[in-house]
Amino acid sequence: MTQRLQRSLPLFRDVPDLPRTPRVDEVRKRLGGRVSTGARVGEVVGIVAGGEPLAGVILAHANDRVDVWVGAGTVRRVHEDAASSFAGEVPTTLRAVASDITIFASLAEGQRVMASLDGELVEVTLAEKCRYGALVVRDDDVLLGVGFRMLAPAGGAAC
Numbered sequence: 001m002t003q004r005l006q007r008s009l010p011l012f013r014d015v016p017d018l019p020r021t022p023r024v025d026e027v028r029k030r031l032g033g034r035v036s037t038g039a040r041v042g043e044v045v046g047i048v049a050g051g052e053p054l055a056g057v058i059l060a061h062a063n064d065r066v067d068v069w070v071g072a073g074t075v076r077r078v079h080e081d082a083a084s085s086f087a088g089e090v091p092t093t094l095r096a097v098a099s100d101i102t103i104f105a106s107l108a109e110g111q112r113v114m115a116s117l118d119g120e121l122v123e124v125t126l127a128e129k130c131r132y133g134a135l136v137v138r139d140d141d142v143l144l145g146v147g148f149r150m151l152a153p154a155g156g157a158a159c
């Protein structure tokens with residue numbers, strides 16, 4: 001059995017009537033909560049969801065569950081045994097996502113990273129890694145939630 005999880009990142013950007021600044025706990029929750037990186041993160045896998053075979057990339061691995069990125073804004077949570085190594089030709093899109101996930105997995109809390117914020121690359125500090133992204137701190141002490149595809153190590157890497 002799979003669960004369909006949909007997340008739109010970056011957070012709160014498309015909410016024009018947001019009455020207040022979101023709290024850190026709300027941003028953390030929207031990013032899927034704090035989770036450590038598992039051994040299979042970044043692996044291209046095949047899963048079956050709704051009777052249909054899907055190819056995806058393991059985004060997070062916690063306990064006996066994996067979250068598999070299967071398309072823009074769509075993540076499926078399955079038992080780790082239901083995510084088998086992908087045997088076919090890996091689509092270009094999945095290769096790019098797998099690379100982004102692997103880069104994100106290599107980042108450490110407290111590390112200086114590059115973040116793509118409103119189309120501009122900004123060096124920030126990675127404060128807390130979450131399932132679908134991270135909480136980062138700009139140099140002016142503003143805390144932001146950023147999707148995993150918007151982060152890269154500082155020092156020449158592009159987002």
